[in-house]
Amino acid sequence: MPNVHRPRRGSLAYSPRKRAKSQVPKYQAWPRHDGEPMLQGIAGYKVGMTHVIMVDDHKSSPTEGREIMVPVTIVEVPKVKVAAVRAYATDSYGRHPLTEAWAEELDPALAKRITMPKEHDREAVLKAIQDGVATGKVTEIFALVYTQPAAVTSIPKKAPELMEARIDGGSMAERLALATSLLGKEVDPLTLVSEGQYVDVTAVTKGKGTEGPVKRWGIMVRKRKHSRGGKKRHIGNLGPWNPHHVRWQVPQMGQMGYQQRTEFNKRILKVGTDGSEVVPEGGFLHYGFVKNPYVMIKGSIPGPVKRLVRIRPAIRQGEHAVRAPSVNYVSLESKQG
DSSP states (O other): OOOOOOOOSSOOTTOSOOOOSOSSOOOSOOOOOOSSOEEOOEEEEEEEEEEEEEEOOOTTOTTTTSEEEEEEEEEEOOOEEEEEEEEEEEETTEEEEEEEEEOSSOOGGGGGTSOOOOSOOHHHHHHHHHHHHHHTOEEEEEEEEEOOGGGOTTOOOOSOOEEEEEEESSOHHHHHHHHHHHTTSEEOGGGTOOTTOEEEEEEEOOOOOEEOHHHHHOOOOOOTTTOGGGOTTSOSOSOOSSSSSOOTTSOOOEEOSOOEEEEEEEEEEEEESOGGGTOOTTOBTTTBOOOSOEEEEESOOSSOTTOEEEEEEOSSOTTOOOOOOOEEEEOOSOSOO
């Protein structure tokens, strides 16, 4: 008898695979930063993919020192604005928001996203946060930032996305001072990332709607003799007699895609402000031209074109050494066939 090897079809990771609650990704963890206080994380919009010719600088790589072709993804990163400073406290029940101070002048488009604060004593709230920092009650400082999609001609929406970005580094008082200085002002994303840096990229993947078990889980299409009534793309059975219910491990039809996913340790190969350096002839398919600062990331990232993308410093960087990449050529040939 041969050794029967029949691994499970499809991974059970991320189950149950439901649609994402929001198209704005959320981070539950942030990397530690030693040094001057800084805002962790930027946001942008996925533009599309092209390829570059660069020198392979990975140690012990078979092509080390040679020119190789690398697929890259362009992300347009317009400036974001800081809407509020949020302080977190930690007690026996875990971490929870303590209070938040909002900027005096906010973008009117933000009213499409949230109910704007009307009567708000900003100075009193900042004083309360300072007292919490002095007594050790405040354990983390976050900034509420929002995007400006109106500045991106290729994005049809005008309502900004609101999200949290952690401020780390230095003492808690220094973090609060940085957050207060940024309140109501624009932040240039290119000041927070650098070429050669490793980052984590998070986005909501492309939604595919309701799909059957063959596409969703990769099960086999049944043979002619095994498919009663022409049901070739159904599973053979729903499981054993006991337990008397269908287990969640049984591959069935359901939602596929439109779920938050994070790509770890993606390398930034290039940052710039002139989109003509990376936009192919005729523009990117289904997007157009890049008119704001951009970030070039090695490889692919989740989500379709125009999807909101969040980028944070790598939390699992490990042994990856930050090296200045040597990009010799960027393909500007038309992507329209």
